[in-house]
Amino acid sequence: MQRISVVDFIKINSLSFSGILEVGDSKKITPVSQALAVQREVPVFFTNEGDFSKYPIFSRELPKVKVTETVNMNVFNQNPIIKVDSIRVNGVSSSAVVQIGSTETIHAESKVKHIRKLLDEKSKHNK
Numbered sequence: 001m002q003r004i005s006v007v008d009f010i011k012i013n014s015l016s017f018s019g020i021l022e023v024g025d026s027k028k029i030t031p032v033s034q035a036l037a038v039q040r041e042v043p044v045f046f047t048n049e050g051d052f053s054k055y056p057i058f059s060r061e062l063p064k065v066k067v068t069e070t071v072n073m074n075v076f077n078q079n080p081i082i083k084v085d086s087i088r089v090n091g092v093s094s095s096a097v098v099q100i101g102s103t104e105t106i107h108a109e110s111k112v113k114h115i116r117k118l119l120d121e122k123s124k125h126n127k
Helices: 121-125
Strands: 004-012 020-023 026-029 032-040 081-089 097-100 103-106 109-117
Touching: 004 020, 004 097, 020 026, 026 097, 081 097, 097 103
Parallel strands: 004 081, 020 097, 026 103, 032 109
Antiparallel strands: none
16 A cells, blocks of 8 residues: 655754655665764864774774564554644754654664864963
8 A cells, every 4th residue: 555644844943964854655764974073172174184084983884783573563554644734853963864654674874983182281381
């Protein structure tokens, strides 16, 4: 049976960094986001920054959850319409998914490397 997703009103303030809004059914959703966050006391930026290959976290495979339980399920969709009156979302970011409908598989991945470059006490006193 084919289903129809109906949404009267949806407001999302921010949708970014591989965030997904899906109205309707889908087979597979695979949002991926990678980010380098560099924080410095002195705002200096270099053009050679941002090479993900320099940081092992970005090439490392994330561990997969192994489902060992057997799930028996019977589904009966009496009404072929998914009806939503109103949705308000502040933000969807970094491989998150908002969906009205169904998906067989969602594989979401987000990797963030935070780097802090702080001045040592000696440098602070010489400013």
